[in-house]
Amino acid sequence: MPEFETLEHDVLVIGAGGAGLRAAIEAAAAGVRVGLVCKSLLGKAHTVMAEGGIAAALANVDERDSWKVHFADTMRGGQYVNNWRMAELHAKEAPDRVRELEAWGALFDRTKDGKILQRNFGGHRYPRLAHVGDRTGLELIRTLQDHGIHQGIDVHMEWTVVSLLKDGERIAGVFAYSRERGQFKVFRAKAVILATGGIGRAYKITSNSWEGTGDGHTLAYDAGAELIDMEFVQFHPTGMVWPPSVRGILVTEGVRGEGGVLRNKDGKRFMFDDIPENYRSQTADNEEEGWRYTQGDKNARRPPELLTRDHVARCINREVKAGRGSPHGGVFLDISWIKEKLPNAQEHIKKKLPSMYHQFKKLADLDITKEPMEIGPTTHYVMGGVRVDADSQMSRVPGLFAAGECAAGINGANRLGGNSLSDLLVFGRRAGEYAAKFAQSAKNPTLDQQQLESAARAALAPFDRPTDGGGPFQIQYELQEMMQDLVGIVRREDELVRAVEGVQRLQKRAAAVGVSGNREYNPGWHTALDLHNLLTVSEAIGRAAIERKESRGGHFRDDFPDKDPQYATFNTVLARAPDGSMKLRREPLIPMPPELKQVIEEMK
Amino acid sequence: MPNANFKVWRGDAKGGAFKDYSTDVSEGMVVLDAIHKIQADSANDLACRWNCKAGKCGSCSAEINGKPKLMCMTRMADLPLDRPITVEPMKTFPLIKDLVTDVSWNYAVKKTIKGFAPRKPDAPDGTWRMQQDDIERPQEFRKCIECFLCQDVCHVLRDHHLHDKFIGPRFLIYTAQLEMNPLDTGDRVPDLKHEHGIGFCNITKCCTKVCPEEITITDNAIIPLKERVVDRMYDPLTKLLRVLKG
Numbered sequence: 001m002p003e004f005e006t007l008e009h010d011v012l013v014i015g016a017g018g019a020g021l022r023a024a025i026e027a028a029a030a031g032v033r034v035g036l037v038c039k040s041l042l043g044k045a046h047t048v049m050a051e052g053g054i055a056a057a058l059a060n061v062d063e064r065d066s067w068k069v070h071f072a073d074t075m076r077g078g079q080y081v082n083n084w085r086m087a088e089l090h091a092k093e094a095p096d097r098v099r100e101l102e103a104w105g106a107l108f109d110r111t112k113d114g115k116i117l118q119r120n121f122g123g124h125r126y127p128r129l130a131h132v133g134d135r136t137g138l139e140l141i142r143t144l145q146d147h148g149i150h151q152g153i154d155v156h157m158e159w160t161v162v163s164l165l166k167d168g169e170r171i172a173g174v175f176a177y178s179r180e181r182g183q184f185k186v187f188r189a190k191a192v193i194l195a196t197g198g199i200g201r202a203y204k205i206t207s208n209s210w211e212g213t214g215d216g217h218t219l220a221y222d223a224g225a226e227l228i229d230m231e232f233v234q235f236h237p238t239g240m241v242w243p244p245s246v247r248g249i250l251v252t253e254g255v256r257g258e259g260g261v262l263r264n265k266d267g268k269r270f271m272f273d274d275i276p277e278n279y280r281s282q283t284a285d286n287e288e289e290g291w292r293y294t295q296g297d298k299n300a301r302r303p304p305e306l307l308t309r310d311h312v313a314r315c316i317n318r319e320v321k322a323g324r325g326s327p328h329g330g331v332f333l334d335i336s337w338i339k340e341k342l343p344n345a346q347e348h349i350k351k352k353l354p355s356m357y358h359q360f361k362k363l364a365d366l367d368i369t370k371e372p373m374e375i376g377p378t379t380h381y382v383m384g385g386v387r388v389d390a391d392s393q394m395s396r397v398p399g400l401f402a403a404g405e406c407a408a409g410i411n412g413a414n415r416l417g418g419n420s421l422s423d424l425l426v427f428g429r430r431a432g433e434y435a436a437k438f439a440q441s442a443k444n445p446t447l448d449q450q451q452l453e454s455a456a457r458a459a460l461a462p463f464d465r466p467t468d469g470g471g472p473f474q475i476q477y478e479l480q481e482m483m484q485d486l487v488g489i490v491r492r493e494d495e496l497v498r499a500v501e502g503v504q505r506l507q508k509r510a511a512a513v514g515v516s517g518n519r520e521y522n523p524g525w526h527t528a529l530d531l532h533n534l535l536t537v538s539e540a541i542g543r544a545a546i547e548r549k550e551s552r553g554g555h556f557r558d559d560f561p562d563k564d565p566q567y568a569t570f571n572t573v574l575a576r577a578p579d580g581s582m583k584l585r586r587e588p589l590i591p592m593p594p595e596l597k598q599v600i601e602e603m604k
Numbered sequence: 605m606p607n608a609n610f611k612v613w614r615g616d617a618k619g620g621a622f623k624d625y626s627t628d629v630s631e632g633m634v635v636l637d638a639i640h641k642i643q644a645d646s647a648n649d650l651a652c653r654w655n656c657k658a659g660k661c662g663s664c665s666a667e668i669n670g671k672p673k674l675m676c677m678t679r680m681a682d683l684p685l686d687r688p689i690t691v692e693p694m695k696t697f698p699l700i701k702d703l704v705t706d707v708s709w710n711y712a713v714k715k716t717i718k719g720f721a722p723r724k725p726d727a728p729d730g731t732w733r734m735q736q737d738d739i740e741r742p743q744e745f746r747k748c749i750e751c752f753l754c755q756d757v758c759h760v761l762r763d764h765h766l767h768d769k770f771i772g773p774r775f776l777i778y779t780a781q782l783e784m785n786p787l788d789t790g791d792r793v794p795d796l797k798h799e800h801g802i803g804f805c806n807i808t809k810c811c812t813k814v815c816p817e818e819i820t821i822t823d824n825a826i827i828p829l830k831e832r833v834v835d836r837m838y839d840p841l842t843k844l845l846r847v848l849k850g
Contacts, residue, residue, distance in 0.1 A: 041653070042711060043750055044661045099731055105720035105785065107739045107746060114733030132743065138660065139746060149711075150719045157708075180700055209655040243632020249658045359658060362677050364632065473644040517649030520616065521701040524648025 004175075004186045004452055009035035009154070010439035011432070012174060012189035014161050014216065017045035018137075018424030019404025019431070020195030021144035022097075026432025027193075028151040032439050035154045035187060037176060039211050042157055043145045046197050046209050047424065050137025051252035051355065052121055053129025054425070055418030056094035060115040062126040062298060067091040069125050071596070072603035074419060076278060077123040077308050078383075078412020079553045080568060081229070084592045085390035086410035090419070090426050097425035098130050104147040106139050108132055120257040120294060123308040123416040125282065125603075127296070133354045134252045140421055159185070161215065162529060163455045164192065164223040164400065165447060171223070171399035172445035175455040179526065182519025184456055188447060190439035193393075193431045194220055194386060194402040199233075199537045201530075203379035203488070204480040207239055207250040213530040214537030216406035220386045221536060225395035227574045228587065229408045230384035230537070231544035232554040234415055235489050237262075237312035239378025241330035246363045248378040251333065251356060253417040255373075256305040258352050259294040260335040261287075262316070263372070264324040270331075271304035274315055279307055291341065310414040310554045313377040317489050320376065330376030336369055345369065377489055381420065382537075383411040383554060384544065387573065392434035393427055399438055399445075403431035413553020462528040465514030472513050472528035479506055479531075483538055491545055492558045500542040507535050543584055544572040605630060608638065608680060609688040612650065616701045622690065623647075629680050635691065636664050636675035639703070651702040659816060662751030666703050667692045672753040672814045694756040707752055713771050716799065717779055722787040738786045745781035745825055747817045750774065754811035754821060760804045770801035773811035773821050780825035783832070797833045802826070 011027040013020045016038035028034045038045065059065040071091035075082055098116065102108065108130050109117040118127045132139040149155075158179040165172040165186070173188040196216030200208025221227055238251040256262075264270050275283050283304050284290040290303025305312065316331050326332055335353070339345035346369040350357050353368070360366045360373060385408035386395050393401045404424045411419065462472075486499035510531040515524045550564035551557050570586040577583045606629045611622040625642045636654055643650045655661040657676045664675040669683065669690055683689050697705035727733050754773040760766050771779075779792050779800070796802040809822045819825075836842065 040655055040663065041707065044655045044663050046655070048661045048749070049656050049658065102731065102787075103722055103725075105722075105782070105788075107734075107743050107785065110734055110736040110739065114735055115731075132746070135660070135747065138749065142746065146714070146719065149715050155711075157711075180704075180706075209657065209661070211655065244630055245633045245637045246658075355660065362659065363634070363679070471644075471648055473648065477644075515648060521651035521704055522649040523643055523651060527648075 002453060002456065004184050004456070006186040006188055006447070007035065009033050009187060009189045011035070011191045011193065011435045012037065012187050013193045013195055014174065015045065015195035015197060015404070016042055016155070017047040017195060017197055017404065018140050018144065018421060019428035020193070021141065021148050022425050022428030023193045023195055023403055023432035023435070024153045025144065025148050025151055026429045027436040028153050030433065030436035030440070032436045035156065035189065037156045037159045037161060037174070037187065039160050039179070040158065042155055043141055045141060046211060047141045047421070048138045049207065049209070049250060050140070050421050051134040051250065052254040052257065053119055053131030053136045053418050054094070054098055054140065054421040055121065055124060055128050055416065056098045056130055056422055057091060057128060058095050058098065058116060058118060058130065060111055061118040061296070065126040065128060068599045069603055070094070070128065072600050073124055074410070074416060075412070075600060077414050077416040079414060079563070080412065081552070081571060081589065082412030083390050083409030084590070084596055086427070088596060089390065089430070090410055090423060093426045094422040097422065097429065101140065101143050104143050106143040108139070119254060120302065120306060121417045122253055122256070122306045122312065124418065129418040131254070133352065134254050135355050136421065160526065160529070161219060162459050164219050165451050166223060167445035167448070169398060170445060171397055172447055175452060177459060179521055182522065182525070184459070186447065186452060188445065190442040190445060191399045191401065191435040193435050194400070194406050195404045195428065195431070196406045198405045199382045200379045202479060202483050202534050202538045202541070204484040205239065205248040206379040207236060207248055208379070214533045216402060217385055217540070218533040218536040220395055220397070220400060220402060221540070221574070221576055223397055223400060224576065225397050225400060226387040227408070227540050228384060228387045228571045229412070229544070230382070230540040230574060231548050231572060232383035232411070232413050233379065233541060234309055234381040234383060234554045235313040235377040236380035237309055237316055237377055238333055238375040240364065241326070241374050241376040242328040243364060249359070250378065250380065251373060251375050252353070253309070255333060255335050255353060255356060257294065258335065258349070259291060259338045260305065260333055261303070261337065262305050262312070263332045263334060264319045265326060266324060270319050270324070271307070271312065271315055275304055275307070276311060283307065308414055309417060310556070313489055314556055316377055326374045328374055330374045332372040333375045334372035336371060381405060381415055383413065383415055384408050384540070391430065393431035394434060394438070399442065401431045401435045403427040413555060459529060462513055462515040462525060465512060467514040467516050470509070472515060472524055472531060475506055475510055475513060475531055476527060476534065479503070479534060479538060487538070487542055487545060490556055490558050493546065496542055496546045500539060500546070503535055503539045503542060510535060539582055540574050543582060544574060547572050547584055606685060608685050610638065610642065611688045611690045612639070612642065612702070613692040614650070614702050615699070617699050624688070629685070633680045634676055635668055635678045635680065635689070638680065639675060639691065651700070651704045653704055660749060662749030665694055665751045665753050665756065667694060672756045674751060674753070674816050677816055694752065696756045696758070696762045697752070709767055710750070710752055710755065710774065713775050714778065717771070717775060717782070718790045718792050718795065720782055720785065720788055721790040723789050732787055734786050741824060742781040742784045744819055745777040747819055748774065748777060749817060751816060753814045753816065757810045757814045759808065759810065766801065766804060770804040773805070773826065775800070776802065776805070776829060777819060777821055777825040780829055783829065793832050793836050796829055797837055802830060802833055805830070
């Protein structure tokens with residue numbers, strides 16, 4: 001009987017991005033033994049790529065802002081299929097979470113009177129995003145990291161979790177391998193918090209790093225938790241498109257917040273052509289008004305470039321398909337034009353968008369203070385994820401929690417820019433608090449030797465298989481091509497059905513894939529193990545997308561291009577049936593209390 | 605499509621050698637793309653770290669044609685293709701495998717530096733006020749992506765291996781941003797001298813030259829910290845006062 005080294009924690013956090021770090025800090029503050037397991041080195045998680053800012057109704061720049069406006073904006077952006085309780089908690093608690101970062105050493109850009117500065121972003125009625133230039137994610141993660149290392153958290157870097165362990169119905173810990181040596185370890189824990197981020201690597205064009213392979217989604221699903229809203233994938237409107245090697249890298253929405261405009265090849269600001277009904281009263285109807293909004297004129301309405309991401313991405317897609325795109329299949333995003341308006345535009349742009357300036361200069365030989373950028377949509381974020389209780393973030397598996405991108409509910413059908421960083425902080429903290437409480441009243445779980453052995457067997461199986469049938473990378477590329485083509489921004493029933501069938505074929509191939517080399521830092525092996533996760537979330541996205549025969553938020557159906565009120569009443573829920581198949585059901589939305597309904601009415 | 609030849613270091617702590625590979629070069633390609641292509645096509649087990657591929661996470665540090673760089677920000681078009689491009693791991697840290705080194709020393713060093721200690725909130729709303737001008741300098745240091753290229757190139761660490769006496773440029777700017785944070789009340793000056801070895805730095809500015817974030821490490825962080833140490837520890841009047849006060 002193989003023996004595995006076993007470590008003991010009360011609360012074990014998987015993932016060290018914003019949500020994972022914040023959860024670990026909170027759990028440690030409750031006095032329990034906390035472990036933090038992460039696939040990469042500490043401080044490298046995808047949170048560093050967040051650029052524009054953290055949405056919180058601090059009302060530092062516009063005193064009309066409040067949690068109510070933020071709540072209403074979030075619900076409107078999510079097309080009202082959000083979990084209203086999460087949206088409420090998020091809007092109420094985000095300001096405190098931002099102030100707390102300052103108390104831990106973050107240095108946000110300042111207003112003239114020395115407060116935290118806030119900037120405009122898509123779908124937010126008032127300037128709401130606390131930021132540091134365009135590197136806010138780095139500031140957030142570094143602040144949490146530098147605070148966290150003094151809180152007595154055991155950090156296990158470059159460990160990858162391959163399965164969750166259970167003791168009957170409840171969670172018992174995790175089984176993981178080290179990237180460095182390839183050895184296995186068991187982390188026994190009374191509570192486990194998943195904070196593993198997104199699924200972007202299921203697509204060819206994505207802003208996500210290699211880590212975004214849907215690990216938490218799949219671990220939870222395999223362990224008996226439910227996934228909801230998986231049809232809602234966010235395609236960020238502005239990713240780089242040229243040169244090919246950088247395709248998909250994020251270009252912050254902050255560019256538009258600072259006055260950047262979108263044009264087609266004819267120089268037309270096409271975003272004025274299609275303004276959705278529910279945003280018409282808040283949107284500028286001429287270019288001059290839009291500009292005044294970006295410069296802080298409180299009587300002006302926002303330019304249509306700052307409509308929600310789902311809408312902007314579809315408009316770009318429409319221009320490209322109609323033959324009005326840029327030379328490399330995108331459209332133009334121009335911030336350099338503000339030199340017509342501002343005397344020191346060049347310096348201003350470099351100051352407000354330093355990493356965008358750097359990124360285009362270095363990777364595309366392009367000076368954004370002088371020329372327009374070429375941009376196009378890129379897979380950025382998944383609104384769907386583990387179904388959790390709004391207050392505690394616990395899934396239906398006792399002791400299993402989820403927070404951040406891998407959990408779902410707050411964003412509904414579409415996430416507003418800036419709401420992710422605040423989500424990480426608000427719900428990371430809540431998950432940490434409730435997981436610690438759970439652990440304090442829970443007995444030590446018993447480990448099941450059989451589960452450990454089968455996890456180890458499954459993890460090592462690729463080494464015993466022939467390597468001639470195309471390697472793990474090829475399967476991953478095929479999946480990414482297929483998801484991009486068939487389950488992208490614009491979807492159709494027949495294509496979605498083909499995609500689900502395609503995923504099933506790839507699942508068979510992935511189950512037979514072999515790898516070469518040994519267990520020490522072997523990317524081929526790691527990719528082979530990630531395939532199960534990527535394929536599981538891809539199947540989930542496909543199945544949920546087939547079920548929703550309407551267009552809403554990030555989910556757009558060419559064959560059902562309108563919103564359908566009967567689909568506004570439920571979330572799609574996926575769970576693993578006893579026979580291992582993926583089962584879908586509709587879960588009615590929880591009725592919203594009258595006082596929140598009234599908030600939404602007031603803000604209309 | 606042009607072709608590029610590579611010599612990539614393959615091996616582990618026990619030893620290794622350069623191995624030859626070649627790939628096609630497409631427009632705009634960076635060295636990390638080439639390494640990924642080699643990995644996918646002919647060397648599935650070639651180890652390298654990467655995350656964001658946009659110069660923001662600092663994971664893919666390596667030595668390209670002998671120069672410490674981020675692989676994701678080094679364009680093939682900027683390298684001569686008439687001879688093989690060498691790609692090696694950072695030399696200042698122990699090798700794990702291929703291009704991956706053991707950088708855990710850096711994480712241990714950071715823990716030895718006293719954390720942020722803000723003064724009590726003093727604005728009426730229970731927070732603080734800070735002026736933009738007063739935070740520009742520490743904000744510059746907070747751009748650091750912890751790629752550790754400055755540590756890699758620093759001769760105190762690379763050639764003299766004084767890892768147990770000197771914290772290196774990365775952690776001098778880390779200390780500097782804490783010391784220069786307008787809210788901070790901590791005092792790290794004695795540690796800089798006695799524990800963290802600031803005196804070993806003889807301001808050759810190699811760190812500043814390799815910083816992918818273009819942080820002026822030496823001039824803006826290390827020299828001002830050295831001045832603080834000198835003012836405190838070597839000023840004759842202060843020294844006398846210290847002796848008198850016991």
